[in-house]
Amino acid sequence: MGLMGGTWTFENRIYVNSSGTAVGPKEAEGPLGQTFDISHEDLHCGEDNWELAERRLMEQAIDQCLTKSNLQTDQVDFFIAGDLLNQNVTSNYVARHLQIPTICMFGACSTSMETVAIGSQLVDSGFANKIVAATSSHNATAERQFRYPTEYGGQKPDTATATVTGAGAVLISQEYSDIVITSATIGKVVDYGLKDPFDMGSAMAPAAADTIQRHLQDLNRTTNDYDMFITGDLSGIGSPILKDLLKEEGIDIDEKHFDCGLMIYRPDQNVFAGGSGCACSAVVTFSHIFNMLRSKEVDRVFVVATGALLSPTMIQQKESIPTIAHGVVFERAERGVHH
């Protein structure tokens, strides 16, 4: 494995063998609705409460992922997962049932790429043969924990985002497949002093800018080396800020930038500035972006999952919101090794 700055380039070919996605009703109605494996018509996903609903989404995403690779849970070496809830309850309760050695992580909405990066690293270094990386979020569980419960009726400003209901899982190994993971850039915690939990796009944009800039610098690449730069959930507010910040550094990603939070919903779905949450980058990347790679629409993409490390307790103590962004490069396998 190569280390350049904060970027890992994998020595071996690390493949995404399969992926699974499960989403809620609003995501199913959105423009990418057809690309997800499982869609629920009801936000409860057939369960009695919201936490169980989120857990079911993660279980279904993992189940889809393993079924596509024709694997049983005991053939997977490690389960690497995280979500947004306190004590990572979704991941840990899913892990209780999976009985795969578990590494649980928290990086807020950056967890999707954080788990993929760590999983790829383990597979590359030979400490694992097969890993499953999974993340989830649920609109009702997240809104209640980080903002207000819906019943409270608190107003949301237009800068707020809507937490995506869904879960995504990927199986990563060195066995040949059509999508390859070639490098990953681990984010730094960036804090520009923003304090508004209803405007996380603005808070996270500098973290994404830092990761993209360091990634290009570490690998001595330019934006021409990529077909897309995909951010997790900067939304309509954070995306222009990211482009401006990068422009100041002489990096122009305007034409190549896409945000999962803007891709997953139509603007008329009452989602304010766009989608957010761990599942936002996970379900869009593991379905739509992977499909684009497979159909040769794109050859190489850099997915930067952005996370607002928001704690309601810290916000009440007038602290600002630290943010982080982890990036992973996915390529079409036939393209060859690029180191």
Added chain:
Amino acid sequence: MEYVIAFIAGGCICIIGQLLLDIFKLTPAHVMSSFVVIGAILDGFGIYDRFIEFAGAGATVPITSFGHSLLHGAMKGADEHGFIGIGMGVFELTSAGISSAIVFAFLVAVFFRPKG
């Protein structure tokens, strides 16, 4: 005319609340408790009763009137029972409102599922 005055007076209170949310970034809980305290303070100067005479429901429906009722109850309790009466009377006028909030919240929770 009474309706128009009530509508405008009540609406002005709501505008203040919206400005507190949007410009001063207060949380809904802060706005609500501020209004209760403001209602009580205004009542302490005898202003709120005159406001009610003028605006009717425009003054009694917003949460500020809750503060006004708290103070009235406390003062009445103090008249009748002295210092300890403040505590006895403070929720007297508002007890029907508080009880119904609890009862209806319970009923709604029993019969309905949350939507989001």
